[in-house]
Amino acid sequence: MPDVDATLANTADKLFVATIVFYAVAMLGYALEYAFGRRAAVTASKARVLAGAGGPDVAESAGDDAEDEDEHVSERAERLGITMNQANRAGVVALWLTWIGAALHLASLVLRAWSVGRVPWGNMYEFIIAVCLVGVVTWLVVVMTGMAARRLGLFITLVAILLLGTATRLYTEAAPLVPALNSYWIAIHVTAAVIASGIFMVGFVPAALQLIRRRYDQVQGSGRTLRFPISLGERLPAVANLERLVFKLHVFAFPLWTFGVIAGAVWAERAWGRYWGWDPKEVWSFVAWVIYAAYLHARATGPGGRRLAPWIVVIGWVAMIFNLFGVNLVWSGLHSYAGV
Amino acid sequence: MSVDVREKKAVATPRRGRPWWKRPVALARKWWGQLTSMRTALILLFALAVGAIPGSILPQRTVNIENVNAYFAENPDLAPFLDRLWMFDVYAAPWFAAIYGLLFISLIGCLVPRLREHFDALRRRPPDAPARLDLMPEKASWTAEDDGETVARLRSVLRSRRYRTIVREHADGTVTLSAEKGYLRETGNLLFHFALLGLLVGVAFGALYGWHGNRILGEGADNAFCNNLQQYDDYGLGPNVTPADLPKFCIQLDDFEASYLDNGQPMMYSADLRYGEGGGAPDEAYHLEVNEPLRLADNNVYLLGHGYAPVIEFTDQHGNVQTSSTPFLPMDAATMLSEGVAMFPDANITPEGVRDKTKQVAFEGMFMPTVPDEAPYTRSLFPSANNPAVMLFAYVGDTGLDRGRPGSVYALDRQQVASGALNAEGQGFLLKLGESKQVAGGTVTFKALQQYATIQTRSDPGEGIVLWSSVALLAGLLPSLLVKRRRVWFRVNGNDVTAGGLPRTENQAFAVEFGELVAKAKES
Secondary structure, eight states, X not given: OOOOOHHHHHHHHHHHHHHHHHHHHXXXXXXXXXXXXXXXXXXXXXXXXXXXOOOOOOOOOOHHHHHHHHHHHHHHHHXXXXXXXXXXXXXXXXXXXXXXXXXHHHHHHHXXXXXXXXXXXXXXXXXXXXXXXXXXXXXXXXXXXXXXXXXXXXXHHHHHHHHHHHHHHTOOOOOOOOGGGXXXXXXXXXXXXXXXXXXXXXXXXXXXXXXXXXXHHHHHHHTOOOOTTGGGGGGSOOHHHHHHHHHHHHXXXXXXXXXXXXXXXXXXXXXXXXXXXXXXXXXXXXXXXXHHHHHHHHHTSHHHHHHHHHHXXXXXXXXXXXXXXXXXXXXXXXXXXXXX | OBSOHHHHHHHHSOOTTOOGGGHHHHHHHHHHHHHTXXXXXXXXHHHHHHHHTXXXXXXXXXXXXXXXXHHHHHOTTHHHHHHHTTTTSGGXXXXXXXXXXXXXXXXXXXXXXXHHHHHHHHHSOOOOOXXXXXXXXXEEEEEOOOSSOHHHHHHHHHHHTTOEEEEEEOTTSOEEEEEEEOTHHHHHHHHXXXXXXXXXHHHHHHHHHOEEEEEEEEBSGXXXXXXXXXXXXXXXXXXXXXXXXXOOEEEEEEEEEEEEOTTSOEEEEEEEEEEEETTOOSOEEEEEETTBOEEOSSOEEEEEEEEEEEEEEEEOTTXXXXXXXXXXXXXXXXXXXXXXXXXXXXXXXXXXXXXXXGGEEEEEEEEESBOOSSSOOSOOSOSSOSBOEEEEEEEEEOOOGGGOOOOOTTSOOHHHHHTTSEEEEEEEEEEETTOEEEETTEEEEEEEEEEEEEEEEEEOTTHHHHHHXXXXXXXXXXXXXXXXXXXXXEEEETTEEEEEEEESSOOTTHHHHHHHHHHHHHHO
């Protein structure tokens, strides 16, 4: 029997806890920046962050709207006793904390892989952890390349923490693979599924934010009172920017998911004798694929389709989540590797 | 799929005053326009996604027939109603076929004209520059050195970036250079969608010409099996396959091994086989594992599961010894607690050869690979045979085996028990390996333990089509998402150069690309 290195596995678990703590503190930092940060400064600081510099104290004129908004926010910040610059600095710290969290996250996965001598996604717990890592890293790349504002990390870290928190409920002891999973195809099929899922996760966030911002614009235009969560829209980027980000992420994730499903079919032929058998996991992977395909088509179908597109992305992510939790925990099938 | 829905509709709407015989044609065109519109395709895509869901919620006959039967037993009122809606055969249901059938018709209706258009576009030269290049989304103008080579230089800049170019000289002395690239986008898009059709063809071909069979294969030469339908526990033949079409091969299981972690998690299953093809004796060896199927000429053999077959010996009142090694089927994969029967229809035949049907003997019970130290003996502690035991219940009477009624060989005929023809005798009793007990007028012994492998043989001639269609699908998907179609024009009038650029698909990077292009053009 191959040994499981208990010390390594233990360290991996500790690093995992540290990861969540780092993300949680980062989320607080992002929240401060989101609520009280200078918007114009955020825009200007992107290039600076890219260059590796710190404090976003150089403001760039970003139109009257942003200045009006900043004035409004400044008053709010003063009531809490912090300045807008401090809030922006909290965002910078949060970004660093996210980097450190991601490094710990990666280390935790690597140690777990090392402790059992295999790829670290052999059960549901490990799968979710890996998906979140891909999500966080994708987000860091998005921020670093200036595709989105740093403060939106609030929502990514929120989703990541929620998922990681759920993963702790599904904790599985480090162990070798069951025979059906013991194939080099796990490195191909599951890796593709992990990466695609992680990017879909990041893609879902701006789609949801896009819906909030769109509603915010409508409500504000009509002069009605804003309520949570629509009131969040005040500090969100313009609908068009969010929409472009959503599209970019899905253009990236969709072929990966397609490849993952095809690779799964090739593996299924080897392991179970048929390439497609409508196992619940296969059904829901197909459902998610069809929904995301519908998103890409809707987006190319004029204004009506474009209005629908973010909703389709949200439905697609619901299907992905269902594929992950519903199929593994509620119905048993050939993919029941949750280990719980 | 046709992108502009409204335009199509306008064309197809029947106008008033049209002769009556043309109305059906107009109506048909209108409906065809509707069916091939993107909006319809979107609705059908959603219908397909939603339609697939019940198949993951309700048990499916093709996936697990036992679960379907259990569902019928638990929901006697609801199940027949659901069955009428094909809810237990969702993926073979007419309504499911209608959804993807319409989707594929819609797809073809939209692909064929697009294919024609794309062919034309590939042969056509990029169109001449519009009169006002300054109205283009990207534009530039500058003064170049007039040495008569400007156009040639511009052209080489574009060509080095793999633009398709054409130079046109005009009567007023100006020269225009038109360039376009990104044709691969539409090529890829068409390839992707045609690959979907290929996928469907492959699946259909496999369904028509494929076959499969499942079989429990015990260890030893006695249990060897050859490929014909009677030898399978269950099987499925495509509509275009007859039993005579099945390839000839025989398989024998020499040894099965399973290893487990301390917590009972399986680590490895392996089956040492010998096989012979084309009617030959089974003498080729193969080490069959879960992810290592045996690939024969016309079909594959897969290891799907395993289990135990306790060898039970019964000595009747006349001293006749019979053995049974019927496989016990696992009830719990984690502990390999299994259930099964040992039947002795030839028990109690008198030395004179007189057969008394009412004195046949059968045992029904459970097998525990690792029996617990104390009762209840209805559980197993571990999946491997560390301390094997059987818990048996004896029956005497007519087992019903020689009545010719088809039934499972892995369970007692419940009708015989219900009718009183087969009667339970005494209490249940536990036998560890090697132990015996006096029962039913004879002696029963748990003699030995064998293992068996559940194997599947399968042939799917559509697999190749499906695989290559999938490859084409991916190969088409990438350029259809990543490649951008764009046009660039230059107009040279003596020293003056004007340039315009038009991204024909959404393309944020185009402004940058155009800027670089212009910079390069000015340099040259």
